[in-house]
Amino acid sequence: MTDFSNPLTNLRTFRDIYVEERRREVRTALELRKTNGEGGLWGAKVREIQIIIEAIDKAIADEEALQPSIYESRGLAGA
Numbered sequence: 001m002t003d004f005s006n007p008l009t010n011l012r013t014f015r016d017i018y019v020e021e022r023r024r025e026v027r028t029a030l031e032l033r034k035t036n037g038e039g040g041l042w043g044a045k046v047r048e049i050q051i052i053i054e055a056i057d058k059a060i061a062d063e064e065a066l067q068p069s070i071y072e073s074r075g076l077a078g079a
Helices: 007-036 040-066
Strands: none
Touching: 007 040
């Protein structure tokens, strides 16, 4: 059974999925370009994926900011 209780881990896994999708789209575009000169229109799809990746990056940064520091989590903050 998979544990989805850690938001940071979930977001990083989600990001990895989109990074792989972006790479796949770029490979496809390059293969089409090499085969028949097509593939230039794939840039729009890559841009859409990149926007999603950047949104996930912001969500990761937000979750990291919400995490207590190691000192806070051990009750040592302000000591």
